[in-house]
Amino acid sequence: MIGIVDYRAGNLTSVARALDYLNEPSVITQDFHRLDGASHIIFPGVGAAGQAMANLRQGGLDHHLQRWVQEGKPVLGICLGTQVIFDHSDEGDTPCLGILPGTVRRFPADLESEGRRLKIPHMGWNRVVFRQDHPVFAGLPETAEFYFVHAFYPAPADERWAVGWTDYGVRFCSAVARGNLVAVQFHPEKSGRPGLAILDNFCRWEGTHAQ
């Protein structure tokens, strides 16, 4: 059973629908007892970092997320879920969970590519260059693209944790991994077949990976 953490940060049903399609039983819940019983945790979310952190603290889920990561349960962060895993987000100057050292930065307003100003948020399909040795990101075609919607991006303190990179005026880290934790800035549940492959890989992963 896959536990999807509900902390009132956007619509979580699309992750559940993608898991249904993959025949993976899942539950969307804010009840940590039920999440304790899950084999894997998915931590999605859209919205603002400040509100997300307030909701997590209010429900006590901040401590449980830290605990699940410490205990070795496979955890997958998605989008805002990925951002709040770090120490700090520039969005609203928000202290975050501190599960992974690093910060979350805003795309500069004057991003340019080939002489044209880039629009923010970064919204649409873009490539991710994955480090090929991680089981959750294994077997993806090199030309695969993923669906992004965000104005802030993760900057892990140690580049060894960056397992995926994307170019949008700046080269930013779009996938991180350390031990039993993986986290992506894009939406695998909305990224067609390559996205479903990542979710499928995650559900089969036992959380082990030689760094």
Next chain:
Amino acid sequence: MLSKRIIPCLDVRAGKLTKGVKFKGNIDIGDPVDAARLYYEQGADEIVFYDITASAEGRSIMIDVVRRVAERIFIPFSVGGGIRTVEDMRQVILAGAEKVSVNTEAVQNPAIITEGAKAFGSQCIVLGMDVRRTNGSNEVPSGYEMVIHGGRIATGLDALGWAKEAERLGAGEICLNSIDADGTQSGYEIDLTRLISSHVGIPVIASGGAGKPEHILEVLTRGEADAALVASMVHYRTHSIEEIKAFLRDRGVATRMHW
């Protein structure tokens, strides 16, 4: 870098896929869920549903369509037509849509854009614009006027002014439809598209007039659109999404090629 998006638009009337010319003479052409799945398989980057029934009865049929689509396709899709309140938006989003679009509703009540953006984030709120060319006047300095109610009622509202205002209110994207070009299959309104796209900081989806891949190439390059809406040319199987994307790739326009 970000790929340009190709987005099939499905007009739905009472749960059936339909297509008209210049907003008139609609005929039913199939099941929207099957069509959405077909386009997903062909490599559509996103799908737009537009509910043209908008009666209370039609709404619940549409919610059911949205739910069935969400179970079968795993790319973003948006739903518009008859969305008047934040609660209408919530229903559509909970049924599985990524985005909602507001058009007539936003012109009549601009606050819905801000309320929607606050509740679900700007990335969820698409401003649909139906635009008609005018001779230019003091009231409509850009030469393009907003029309509402499916193209039936002129508003005197300047299209460029409204696009900027909607961005300020919190719209995350604009779907820009030319009434003059809609359903003609003779090409997008390039000047209009470039005018709006170059004056806002949010993505612009060009709509109305696509008949062949050359039109799409033109609107994504000269028209500066971030995405192109297609309808007749794919619904009638004149062209497939794959074929359109291959055409663009061969001419140096990057779209998502693996799905």
